[in-house]
Amino acid sequence: MVRPRRLFPLSYRRITVSFAFRSFAPVAFIALSAASLPALAQSGSPIIGIDALREWNLVVLGNLDSSSEVEGRTFVGGNLTGNSSNYNIRPLPASPNGTPGLIVVGNVNGGHKNLNNGSGAIVGGNVNSGFNLNGSAQTVKVGGDIRNTNVNQNTVLSGLGAKDPGFTVGLQQQKSQLSSSMASLSFDMGTLTSNSKFVTQGNRGIFNAQPNADGMAVFNITAADLDKIGEIQFNLNGAKTAIVNVSGQKITLNDNFLGGTNNLGENLIWNFPDAEELKLTTAWGGSVLAPHADAQTGNYIQGSAVFGNLKQNGEMHVGTYNGGDIRPPGGGSSSGGGGSSSGGATPIPEPGMFGLFALGVGGLIYARRRRAKREG
Secondary structure, three states: OOOOOOOOOHHHHHOOOOOOOOOHHHHHHHHHHHHHOOHHHHHOOOOOOHHHHHHOOEEEOOOEEEOOEEOOOEEEOOOEEOOOEEEOOOOOOOOOOOOOOEEEOOOEOOOOEEEOOOOOEEEOOOEOOOEEEOOOOOEEEEOOOEOOOOOOOOEEEOOHHHHOHHHHHHHHHHHHHHHHHHHHHHHHHHOOOOOOEEEEEOOEEEEEOOOOOOOEEEEEEEHHHHHOOOEEEEEOOOOOEEEEEEEOOEEEEOOEEOOOOOOHHHOEEEEOOOOOEEEEOOOEEOEEEEEEEEEEEOOOEEOOEEEEEEEEOOOEEOOOOOOOOOOOOOOOOOOOOOOOOOOOOOOOOOOOHHHHHHHHHHHHHHHHHHHHHHHO
16 A cells, blocks of 8 residues: 655744845735735645545546546646646536636646636646636636637736746645645545445445444445446445445446446545556446546546546546545544644645745845845
8 A cells, every 4th residue: 555655844844934124025025926826825725635525526636638528626736638628617606715627736738728617727837738718707827828828808817937936836735735635535544444235246236335323334345346246236325425445456447337326426435545557437426536546537437536647538527525524543534624634644834834935035036136236
């Protein structure tokens, strides 16, 4: 099993940085920075753990190569490539976190990407492919350059990374903490004790949830168990949260769901903590958590999904996770608070620390340039 790596030393929280400028310089710089920071960085609290499954329809911690579509919101920690693809094609209620329809920490390449329903986007690098901005007016923030995009009534801001280091730092912070928390969440879920029954009848696998007092049902099976069946019958039996832990490094999902996918993703998570390769060829019911996997999809998933890298040829459908928090052995919560399976076991900087550090450095540079001009 791949354990989440320690990203920051424990001593990080004790770092103290002080700067001395003329009073007017930091005020002007911070005002500019606040306007250009990504919405998530301004909130001061990156979205992590089980909350990420509620917020995003698709999370790819590395690179996404897509020729398909995502009905909900998408987060890409690396580069977005591939042919023309579509994002936020379903009208959704506004995110309480101000999350746009598409976030890409790296570059956007390949064919045009379609942003729908006024969803907007945040991109850390360059937009080389171009965006088609469909629906109501959108706001697009880009760290580098943007090409092949008709602005029209929309707001498109580019070059933000050069104007404000905090823009790029904020995105990197979200990626780092999200990656750590997804690995921790998957690991913790994989340690839960099974309380529900999986049985086979010929080619059919039957999952009978037996939720505990908290409404949670847990199954522990292997990739070989899935390989032996061709049909899945899933009975939630009132479970608020159902978890199927599947061990194995190489996963093939090619089973048919009896009765259809039936919005299972709102309450069911298929967890693949060991998976390094994952291939999906049939419509899949349930959210999928495989943070270390290089994945390929050839059909749709109804629910939330988290992958390491993804070659997407199948749609992502809403019906994102809306179940309960996941309580790992020993207590705590997965909701994103302290001491949680969302990353509480991995030391991270205080929220906003990176952004404040970057603002301070930028202010210092600004002050020095003004002083140099006066002395010149």
